[in-house]
Amino acid sequence: MSKAGRLTHLYDEAKGNKWFYYFAVFCRIVLALAFFISGIVKIRGERFAAGLSVNNPMGHYLEALYHTEYYYTFIGISQLVIGVLLLIPRTAFLGALSYFPIILNICVLTYAVRFEGTRITTIFLLGNIYLLWWDYDRLKYLLQFKQGKENDRPARKKPLSNKFPFLFFGFVVGMIAAVIITNLYIYDIRPGNSPEECTNGCPGNRNPKACEAFCDCIYNQGKPLDECLNAYNKIANQ
Incomplete structure (x- = not known):
């Protein structure tokens, strides 16, 4: 079996495991909830993170964004729509795809201004990447990856496995710990x-x-x- 074939086999095994599926559902719910909260605040015309001083670097940005009138509302509506897409199984892939550029932009922004929210935005970004990987059998056609005979097909449909993937969830915990620890030392000073x-x-x-x-x-x-x-x-x- 070729390397591509082995990777496809591992992907099929993950798609056939209920714990990977449950984790995908969990990520969809959490990411959608985050956008619902943020989107509703914007649609109602309220300041996001209202307790943050306008002299704080992130406060500068959010205050300017707040005063963009209907653009601010447009962002809120977009976040609500994407959140709904994530929660509907048939549109979850489209939701994850739409979520990615937004959460990537937010993540880069939080690091650029040394905001304390870098940890949570990084974790959200990683969760979004997992959802894109979960729908890799669809994503690969959008990215126009060269397909071999072994992977010119969608992932196999089979009964869900009950085997708990200890290695995978250990990796998830390790990644979260790495994000938290790295953010403790990445900057000499934060506002x-x-x-x-x-x-x-x-x-x-x-x-x-x-x-x-x-x-x-x-x-x-x-x-x-x-x-x-x-x-x-x-x-x-x-």
């Missing part, structure tokens, strides 16, 4: 979600004085993130 959260992290910073200056720059002076980071690095390197 946090409030002035108090920012300054509370200063005692453990390599340069508490520079950290306090950074927090003051963000929340009291309201300067852009890049300027405050430059000021922080200048003081820290003195």
Whole structure:
């Protein structure tokens, strides 16, 4: 059996396992719920993460987005539609496909502004990738992968297996742990979600004085993130 054939066989085995199916359903529900909550807030014309200071880098972005009027509402409606698509079995693949560019954009944004929500957006992105993999038998035709004789067919239909995939779910737990741990050390400093959260992290910073200056720059002076980071690095390197 060729390498492609072995991969197809493993994919068929996963598609025939009820635990992989349950996990796909779980991911669809969680991702849809996240978009429902976010979408309803936008449709009702309310601020998303209203407790976040407008001087926070993410607060700057969300405040500007809030003032885009019907574009803000349009995003909310789109999120609700995608959430519904995810929950309907016949349209779940279309929902996952539509979800991906949005959650990827949100994930990159949270990392760019050093937002505390990087962990959850990364986990949502990974969940979305799993859903795309779950429907790989459909996705491969959209991506126009070269098909061999062994995989020129949809995954086999067979009774669902009850065998619990310990290795897979161990990998899932490991990935979540890796995301959480990596986000603890990826940045030397973050603005946090409030002035108090920012300054509370200063005692453990390599340069508490520079950290306090950074927090003051963000929340009291309201300067852009890049300027405050430059000021922080200048003081820290003195």
